[in-house]
Amino acid sequence: xxxxxxxxxxxxxxxxxxxxxxxxxLKEKSKNQHNELLNVGDLYTRxxxxxxIDASPEAWKNGDLEIKEEDPExxxxxxxxxxxxxxxxxxxxxxxxxxxxFFQSKTCNLEETDLSKIFAMSAMILKSYAHSTSDxxxxxxxxxxxxxxxxxxxxxxxxxxxxxxxxxxxxxxxLMSFRxxxxxxxxxxxxxxxxxxxxxxxxxxxxxxxxxxxxRIQKPKLNFYTDLISSFHKDDxxxxxxxxxxxxNNPYAKFQKKEVTYTIRMAKNNLDHFLHFTNLxxxxxxxxxxxxxxxxxxxxxxxxxxxxxxxxxxxYAKLIGxxxxxxxFQNKLKSLAAFYSGTSETKEGKTSKKDSPxxxxxxRK
Numbered sequence: 001x002x003x004x005x006x007x008x009x010x011x012x013x014x015x016x017x018x019x020x021x022x023x024x025x026l027k028e029k030s031k032n033q034h035n036e037l038l039n040v041g042d043l044y045t046r047x048x049x050x051x052x053i054d055a056s057p058e059a060w061k062n063g064d065l066e067i068k069e070e071d072p073e074x075x076x077x078x079x080x081x082x083x084x085x086x087x088x089x090x091x092x093x094x095x096x097x098x099x100x101x102f103f104q105s106k107t108c109n110l111e112e113t114d115l116s117k118i119f120a121m122s123a124m125i126l127k128s129y130a131h132s133t134s135d136x137x138x139x140x141x142x143x144x145x146x147x148x149x150x151x152x153x154x155x156x157x158x159x160x161x162x163x164x165x166x167x168x169x170x171x172x173x174x175l176m177s178f179r180x181x182x183x184x185x186x187x188x189x190x191x192x193x194x195x196x197x198x199x200x201x202x203x204x205x206x207x208x209x210x211x212x213x214x215x216r217i218q219k220p221k222l223n224f225y226t227d228l229i230s231s232f233h234k235d236d237x238x239x240x241x242x243x244x245x246x247x248x249n250n251p252y253a254k255f256q257k258k259e260v261t262y263t264i265r266m267a268k269n270n271l272d273h274f275l276h277f278t279n280l281x282x283x284x285x286x287x288x289x290x291x292x293x294x295x296x297x298x299x300x301x302x303x304x305x306x307x308x309x310x311x312x313x314x315x316y317a318k319l320i321g322x323x324x325x326x327x328x329f330q331n332k333l334k335s336l337a338a339f340y341s342g343t344s345e346t347k348e349g350k351t352s353k354k355d356s357p358x359x360x361x362x363x364r365k
């Protein structure tokens with residue numbers, strides 16, 4: 001017998017019924033997508049099976065919770081029990097999120113444009129198992145996902161993959177890359193890394209544990225049922241994983257591998273604003289009363305945040321180290337100045353006037 005669930009647990013199960021049921025039964029991308037899932041009764045049986053596995057994995061593994069399907073009438077009556085139980089869970093979801101699904105009529109009122117509801121669902125699912133999360137970071141993830149409803153569905157799949165050690169597949173686009181690559185990974189955890197939500201997973205291609213930006217994952221394969229069942233008959237050996245040790249010592253933990261100490265000299269009058277409104281680890285190193293300035297050191301992996309800060313403070317802050325970063329910022333300023341003045345740099349360092357976008361086109365009479 002399944003234990004009595006709290007309201008929170010009923011909501012979590014209701015979200016699974018809603019999102020997995022929508023993905024596996026309502027979408028029907030192809031005739032072969034659902035395998036043996038031929039009718040709504042089969043869907044109820046599958047979802048109940050998943051819930052039993054989640055609640056009592058050892059009992060399931062030993063065969064104590066298997067449903068006996070030899071008697072069609074018994075199978076039908078069991079499916080009716082599941083339907084009633086799922087209806088209770090879905091009622092909790094409807095109260096909380098004003099979202100409903102009806103499998104018999106194949107209708108669901110959750111739309112891709114319901115961003116506030118999709119965000120709230122994703123946040124509730126994520127907070128149930130992630131090591132750490134934040135609403136701001138999750139908003140960035142949702143903004144970047146093409147299929148919005150796939151995000152909370154994927155978060156459900158990740159939870160099961162972490163708990164039962166099976167592979168998930170998705171497309172991943174690296175930073176500054178134009179192409180996406182197919183990845184097969186064993187998820188280990190989700191946590192905040194440098195203010196971003198990261199999926200920590202063992203990559204089957206490189207045989208390494210890495211951090212993947214959650215916002216750059218697309219097209220996940222969400223029909224994980226077969227992999228979940230198969231996980232009980234496999235003994236995949238993965239490297240030992242300790243989250244704190246990974247975040248502290250593993251070079252693949254960070255999305256930008258090299259942490260740099262930037263030195264900035266700024267007007268002392270701006271120091272108070274900087275310390276209170278800049279979310280960067282910093283330290284005041286030196287004050288110069290003659291020039292009414294201070295020198296600040298900032299450690300970060302994110303060069304873009306440093307450049308944003310410099311632009312925001314205009315001439316009241318100046319980057320003075322390291323020299324590589326100063327050169328990079330100077331080059332950005334030169335290219336921006338050329339861009340806005342309509343000129344471009346030649347290989348010899350000289351500037352030339354850019355061609356007009358209409359050059360070569362006949363003038364209208």
